[in-house]
Amino acid sequence: MQLVVVVSVFQSVLLGVRACPSLCTCVNGSHGTEELRLVQCSDPGISAVPVNAPPDTVKLRLEKTSISRVPRAAFYNLSQLQFLWLAYNSITSIHPSSFLNLKALRELRLDGNLLSAFPWEGLRDMPRLCTLGLHNNRLSSLPAHAALFLPNITYLDLSSNRLTVLPAELLDLWFPLQREWGGAVQRRVLGLHDNPWLCDCQISMVTSLSMSLGSPVILMDQLLTCSRSLGQSGVLLTQADLSRCMRPSVQPAATKVISPLGSNVILRCDATGYPTPTLTWIKTSVYTNCCQQSETSSNSEQLPRNLESFMQESPRVGVRWSIISLNGLSHKDAGEYRCQARNMAGTAEAPIRLKVVGIIGPSRPPKTVPEKDVFYATYCEGCPTPPHSRWRLEV
Incomplete structure (x- = not known):
């Protein structure tokens, strides 16, 4: 009897699930x-x-x-x-x-x-x-x-x-x-x-x-x-x-730049289009080489990232140029930079590859001075020193 009730309930639930809306x-x-x-x-x-x-x-x-x-x-x-x-x-x-x-x-x-x-x-x-x-x-x-x-x-x-x-x-x-x-x-x-x-x-x-x-x-x-x-x-x-109406066109000053470690470099691009386009810099990839491959592998997932334009100007309608300045180059600065131009008619971009060359040598340990050659400067309030100095050197 209980089995019949369970089957009946299951059938009613199944019919309810399958029922068509009113x-x-x-x-x-x-x-x-x-x-x-x-x-x-x-x-x-x-x-x-x-x-x-x-x-x-x-x-x-x-x-x-x-x-x-x-x-x-x-x-x-x-x-x-x-x-x-x-x-x-x-x-x-x-x-x-x-x-x-x-x-x-x-x-x-x-x-x-x-x-x-x-x-x-x-x-x-x-x-x-x-x-x-x-x-x-x-x-x-x-x-x-x-x-x-x-x-x-x-x-x-x-x-x-x-x-x-x-x-x-x-x-x-x-x-x-x-x-x-x-x-x-x-x-x-x-x-x-x-x-x-x-x-x-x-x-x-x-x-x-x-x-x-x-x-x-x-x-x-x-x-x-x-x-x-x-x-x-x-x-x-x-x-x-x-x-x-004209879709932007971008012309970089150079498509590939090689600069030594620690130097300063300026990247520039020019754009034309109507209306006058706006320019944005984006770093899209890391340039790997023998000297800093392991250094950049962990950072590549964080790209792309927007870069601030240090200077941007429109000398006349339909023309705009922009530059970014990178000072004291390190291997982290190497990579591909894209100059993107945008206006109501569309977008365009141009890549500039920056390669940083040079090897960071091992740091030299500080030169040790024998104890007997070390001079200590102490302040002496009542010592008979020259008028222009109140410091006494002790060996």
């Missing part, structure tokens, strides 16, 4: 040989995210409901979830920790909602996410820190929002230095159209670079419109007069 439909699908559980909820009477979706759900669609907010850990029990569609609801806010435990999620769609902000830091909880759809919302700005959480996103749709400018950090992420294009660069699809862009060098470079051969970015629609540029309201970006 006003939703749960079906089993297949992907190859893998069984997938799909849950779809599209009833206007749904006003909150269901909390009892089956834990083995792989695809969850909450569409055309009355849901207005996504609370903290809303999908915590759905660790196997790979596709989450929250399109065409009335969502106005998303908690930064809404996506906790979604380590398998690959696609998140929030199209057609009322979002004026998105918790970009929440992308850390979805390390496998590669598709993010934010089409047709009310986003008016993209914070610079968003670039920290977007490296793995290969499909990003920001179209039909209220965006006006792009931060330079996103340009650096989407368009790495052109010398890297030939390598294993990650391709991205971006939707930026139907936004009231301010026609500046930043957005202009996005469109021009996306049309370059081998570009890492593909725009869904290249016909972007300027809606807030002075005197250019409603003008297509391709028709705007942005001919002065």
Whole structure:
């Protein structure tokens, strides 16, 4: 009898776990040989995210409901979830920790909602996410820190929002230095159209670079419109007069410097571009040689590190130069220094290798003086010494 009760309870618990949320439909699908559980909820009477979706759900669609907010850990029990569609609801806010435990999620769609902000830091909880759809919302700005959480996103749709400018950090992420294009660069699809862009060098470079051969970015629609540029309201970006925009170009005074131990050296680089670029020095690696290899091996993990520019000046618009001064060189100063130039149109950099030569010899022990040759100076208050001195030497 007790066994029957235990089995009955177990079955009821199992049915509870497998139960489909109210006003939703749960079906089993297949992907190859893998069984997938799909849950779809599209009833206007749904006003909150269901909390009892089956834990083995792989695809969850909450569409055309009355849901207005996504609370903290809303999908915590759905660790196997790979596709989450929250399109065409009335969502106005998303908690930064809404996506906790979604380590398998690959696609998140929030199209057609009322979002004026998105918790970009929440992308850390979805390390496998590669598709993010934010089409047709009310986003008016993209914070610079968003670039920290977007490296793995290969499909990003920001179209039909209220965006006006792009931060330079996103340009650096989407368009790495052109010398890297030939390598294993990650391709991205971006939707930026139907936004009231301010026609500046930043957005202009996005469109021009996306049309370059081998570009890492593909725009869904290249016909972007300027809606807030002075005197250019409603003008297509391709028709705007942005001919002065120029990505920086960096020219170092020397690409390789060899200097003796203990000497002083000055590293200089010049940059051109419009708007006038800013310059930053970064030490990216340690130069190893026979004399100080063991000394630098323990420090290489701490690099790169920013270096202060001791002097920087712009003699005219579009030109800037910068120097750093290294005094009393040691083997720790050897390595590769990079001069980085940045403006609204992009970034560029140039390396300078510094090699420090010379060997630090063994220190000599201090010369010992025989005791009989040591003189002691003592102060004598009442001794008959010359007027100009009151010190007496004793042997």
